[in-house]
Amino acid sequence: MIELIKEDIGCVFERDPAAHSIWEVVLVYPGFHAIVAHRVSHVLWKKGFTLMARWLAHLSRWVTGIEIHPGAVIGKRFFIDHGMGVVIGETTVIGDDCTLYHGVTLGGISWNKGKRHPTLCDGVVVGAGAKILGPIEIGENARVGSNSVVLKPVGSDATVVGIPAHTVGGKTERKKIADKMGFDAYGTTANSPDPVAYAINHMLDHIQVMDKQMLEMKCAMKAAGMECKYEELPDLKGCELDKE
Helix, strand or coil: CHHHHHHHHHHHHHHCCCCCCHHHHHHHCHHHHHHHHHHHHHHHHHCCCHHHHHHHHHHHHHHHCCEECCCCEECCCCEECCCCCCEECCCCEECCCCEECCCCEEECCCCCCCCCCCEECCCCEECCCCEEECCCEECCCCEECCCCEECCCECCCCEEECCCCEEEECCCCCHHHHHHHCCCHHHCCCCCCCHHHHHHHHHHHHHHHHHHHHHHHHHHHHHCCCCCCCCCCCCCCCCCCCCC
């Protein structure tokens, strides 16, 4: 337990440049307070003292604004930055070196007992306001962008954004930031592509190629003596979205 707490303190300095001292982390970081309270309440939960465990979790929620069910399994070096509004459900499993920002929900979509909350593998970063719902797995080192709603499993090293969340990149797209910082703040970057814009751009490219082929066909038919009805087509200029 003591070693776990020491590692929880140490990881704050790796992921939050605003941290200046151990005493600052111990005294004024609500995310750290919530994690320590959970470490204790989880032990009580496993030993069968469920009411006491829930009472401690309730007290921690009142003090920190972070709700972690004592049944949740949380690995080493877990970091909650800012933390207000974080909700972690009973059957959630979180691996080592994971990071959550404020407003994150790891929730269930069923009232049935059993596994109903997400599993986060090692190294996952979940951006502010994101919702991960159901008994799905988020692969190692995956990134969930701010305000995303994740309803399906996410592969290792993938980055997902949107409602519902779509994969927008893998390890290559975020390698520079990951190498520099060790993690991606808020689970995404300013250069993350928009999956909807990406799809529309490809549809427009497809339509333009079809138009060119149809024009060639009309010219061939006219040369063969067959007349085609002419209709003015709307111009696609200006319709194309920015490509990043």
